[in-house]
Amino acid sequence: MNDTITISVDAMGGDNAPRAVLHGAYLALKERKNTRFIFHGIEEQVAPLLEEFPALKAASTLVPCETVIAMDEKPSQALRKGRGTSSMWKAIQSVKDGEADVAISGGNTGALMAMSTFCLRPMEGISRPGIAAIWPTVRSDIIVLDMGATIGADAQQLVDYAILGSALARALFDSENPTVGLLNVGTEEVKGLDSIKDAGKILAQASGNGFTYHGFVEGDDIGKGTVDVVVTEGFVGNIALKTAEGTARQVAAYLKQSLTANLMSKIGALFASSALRALKRKMDPRTVNGGVFLGLNGVVIKSHGGTDEVGYKSALGLAYDMARNRLMDKVGDTLQRFPINKTETSLPTETEA
Known part of the structure; x- marks a missing residue:
């Protein structure tokens, strides 16, 4: 390039x-x-x-x-x-x-x-592509996928998303071993669907080959930025994204109502204007616009269809960064590091364990 x-x-x-x-x-x-x-x-x-x-x-x-x-x-x-x-x-x-x-x-x-x-066409070794979103947190930006490309996912597909998400994190965050977590209803190993528990076992074996497997994470870990990459299937991921966007608008509406409720509130808002502007920019969904289609032989970015020129500018900036940071090379490298042939992987049975 x-x-x-x-x-x-x-x-x-x-x-x-x-x-x-x-x-x-x-x-x-x-x-x-x-x-x-x-x-x-x-x-x-x-x-x-x-x-x-x-x-x-x-x-x-x-x-x-x-x-x-x-x-x-x-x-x-x-x-x-x-x-x-x-x-x-x-x-x-x-x-x-x-x-x-x-x-x-x-x-x-x-x-x-x-x-x-x-x-x-999907990359060799990837069963289905996924959509990854850049998600602002209290720690730093993280990656969450899948955002709706596939409803439901088996263990292999969740492993694929972990590989793809970690490659994106390496391209965006300049981290050689980004941390990866599987979104679950609890952090205990006995909790969750079989597909999630099986994917966790595979990722634990492969940890250190382009990513570090953190384990299960819960919904509140997304906003905390507990890991660099949160992996889930598309149904849950899409609901989480829309819920977060709605919550951000709700908080912004509450804040506006509170700051304009009376004269003293308006005076306080005037003194805090610079901090409020910074908060507004941080909560503006247009600044993190753009979902990355991962797992294909080429990079495609999905911009929010209802956004304005500011949102498109953000999505185009993301597209630029994906190309400049050689996302496809990072994905290929992560796939080569992955030590398990996923199509032939057999998890231990209960008697073997």
Whole structure:
């Protein structure tokens, strides 16, 4: 990879596309001058916006597409309708063809995962791809996956997510042995579903080969930042993410009500204005926008579809960091370090144990 990072962008993906997408790209370019963009979208809508941002136009290529995937289309319908022709597919195809280092879309999540899996294919040794989120905590940012790519997961899939999440942590946090925890209903080894307990046994054997297995973690450990990587299946992960986002908005609403309740509260808020602004930035979900599709032969970032230009700027910054820090190399290295052939692993029976 040379010094220039090329990001392939589905310009039509998201509720506020294409304006929010291109405005976000302009903001991202101002901070990362060595970025180039390949925009895929309807030329009549995207080209005039590029004229509004001359610096962005100079760093961009526009690939015309006439097909756009709707936010409510089923993945199977999206594949039939948009394979090879849609802005979403072509954004992914640019990564497969080596034209771009990473692809990003704010479009339909199910369609994006289906197209990414169909186009890029899962990596050898990975059963199913997962979606990883960067999660702010009181300690530092951590990684949580899966955020909804797969509902339900067996032990092998949870092990896959641990491998992929630890590779992402190595790429983002510059840690050679990030800590990994399995989300469970308790930290005791006897608690939880069999799939979680079986995955824990496999990860305990492999600890030290690209990651350090911490053990089981509970829901409150996510906010504490107890481990660098929290692993769960998609149903639980997606609910945890939406609950955290809702709680952040709830706390922000309570705080606003309290600080504007009376004159004294307003005066106190004035004196604490700088601290409150810092808290607002910390709790703003736009600053941590972007889910990373892991386990494919290429990097795809999913932006929140309803975000604005600030959110897209954050997601594009994440895409840039994934390419600059060679995420695919880190994933491949972690897979090579992993000492167990997961497809042939047999856990000890109760009599053997």
